[in-house]
Amino acid sequence: MTKLISGFFALSLILGGLYVPTSAHACSCIARAYTPQERLDESQGVFIGKVTSVVNESSDEYSDKIATFEVSTYWKSVGEIRKTEKVRTSGSSASCGLNFEVGETYIVFASAYLSSMPQGTEPDPNAPRYVGMLCSATAPVSQSGSLIASLGAGTTVTGNGGTPTPTPTPPVNDPFLKNLSLGMSDADVLKLQKYLNANGYVISATGAGSVGNETSYFGARTKAALIKFQTSRAAELGIAIGTGFFGPLTRALLNK
16 A cells, blocks of 8 residues: 555656656756745645654655644645644655654645545545645745745634634735725725735735735635635624625724
8 A cells, every 4th residue: 555655646746747757766856946936836735834743654764754744824725724734755855755854844835645646535534635845845944034935924823723813914004095896996906915915815826816916906806815804804893704895894904
């Protein structure tokens, strides 16, 4: 079974274009520079976490390793946000495996592990959700200050996860002065998109509306992100659920 899973792991690397075998079978990364946004877009899971354990999947020293993380901040997640995550990686750097150290805190850029499993395979709810690769931007937080800053504010994990608590950013210096709704084009929509993206209510992972590519158009994705924000702050707004209308109550909250 271990050999079978290891085969799936290697296949996912090859199909993803991140593993290029050489005559020596060493890990070789594609020689191109990635922007932080590209790293975020290409990953299914992006988070900061402290390694609490690393175990080999079998007695073979080169078998896949499973690293367990206590997560503090998320940017992207497969499904619900969790306080604890497991990341599978090859047991050898020659196969693009990562050398996670217990006690070290990392920013992790990972692929979804279950997406590489054969069709019809029953997923184990306790199995790792992610695959970590040497060619990603995964690195200790102590070495990744500028990269983390460029990603903007993530989502802080509290309790056991599940419900995200956004990391707040200071109020904008230029206050919101008008109501905004679906279909509008206005400079305040651009400000709103930037605020939502910076606080973990992402408009879009790529293209128009994504971090660094915000627009002045209030479309369906802006409305959906606004609804999530309003719902998370429903008690402060005095509402039961978000509406997607940027009116006086929401403006007052952001302008505090």
